Amino acid sequence: MGQGVSRTDYEWVYTDEPHATRRKEIMAKYPQVKKLMGCDPNMKYKVTALILMQLIACYLVKDSSFLTIFIVSYCFGGVINHSLTLAIHEISHNLAFGHSKLLWNRWLGIWANLPLGIPMSISFKKYHLEHHKYQGDVDKDMDVPHELEAKLFTTTLLKFVWLLLQPVFYALRPLVVNPKPVTLLEIANTIIQVIFDIIIVYTMGWRSLIYLAFGTFTAMGLHPVAGHFISEHYMFVKGYETYSYYGRLNWITFNVGYHNEHHDFPSIPGCNLPKLKEMVPEYYDNLPCHNSWCKVLWEFIFNPDIGPYARIRRRRKERLENMNETPKNE
Structure with a gap:
């Protein structure tokens, strides 16, 4: 690997995030977009499937070697868990x-x-909605790497390490910053998660739990499906802060790749986001986008x-305003 040094500061802007403005424009021009809002009635069935x-896979790997477990976790179980x-x-x-x-959700x-x-489900919701409301904010948006992360992981080798450890940073960053x-x-x-983990160990053994945990960790780090973490908001084109991905991995990731569309209309379920793009092509076809999450990771x-x-x-x-306010006695 090379050791080229990355940029040394964020791209600072003093404008509002673009999604609210675009949403208003689209709603004014295409009021029929409202028909795409609502919920995905099949979500509960997809999740249960x-x-x-994963439960079947846990049973199948319970007596497997650790090498087999790690390979199956990375190639299969991690993909399911990331989904x-x-x-x-x-x-x-x-x-x-x-x-x-709300409680049903x-x-x-x-x-x-x-x-x-x-x-992680409840904690994720608590912080993720602020990512939408305060996109890019220095104190509120926990999707943005902390300055210490950005300062330390600047070379090619260190960025590789940072990707491997990405789930750790995502878990710890909110506890440190906000x-x-x-x-x-x-x-x-x-409590429910601990009980489930105990049941897995008691009925199938530690190897099955390791299969689940290792899949979660690896598929949120250096893994093709984890490319969406980088593709969504890292500035590949100067001045653009959100990017969509229109590749095939959307099929197993609830269309999270349609990310400009999602931030413009977070009340539209992923199953309807391709319909939104088709309905208002002039708003999305000319925005910079990605077609490969593997290429995104390579570029990063x-x-x-x-x-x-x-x-x-x-x-x-x-x-x-507070920073620029002149004291009255001056």
Whole structure:
């Protein structure tokens, strides 16, 4: 690997994020977009099918060698678990049962969480909605790497390591930058997850639990499906902060690749996002996009212009006003 050094600061802007403006324009021109909003009535069945697949796989690998478990985890189980994390993403927007049944969505998220091995569904929702509301904000958007991450992981080799450890940074970053009180649902999420893990170990053995946990870790790091973490908001083209991906991996990731579309209309379920793009092509066809998550990962590692610093960041207007306010006694 080469050792080219990446950029040394974020791309700072003092404008609002683009999605609210584009949403208003589209809604004014295409009011029929409202018909795409709502929920995915099949989400509960999709999630349950993925969980059953993982339970069958747990049984099949319970007596396998660790090498076999690691290979199957990376190539199969990790893909299923990553798909479940993206189901949790959909559910965090109440796209399974709608906004009138909030608790139903939360419990389905906890159900989808089970094969992941670690509790994350409720905590993810708590921070993810702020990513939409405060995109790029220095204090609120936990999707943006912390400055310490960006400073440390600047060379080709270190960016490779950062990708491997990406799930660790995603888990720890909110606790460092923007800690929030633990909620009762988070406690329930944790207790249910621990009980499920104990049942897996008791009925099938430690190897089955290792299969689940290793799949979760590897598929959120240096893995083709994890390419969406980088493709969504890292600045590959100057001035553009959100990118869509229109490749085949959308089939197993609830269309998370349609990311400009998702940020413009987070109330539209993933199953309808391709319909949105077809309905308003003039708003999306000319935006820079990705067609390969593997290529995205390659570019991130080897292109010195791309790295943890390659993010658009903004400060909230009220903070800027306070910074620029002249004291009355001067």
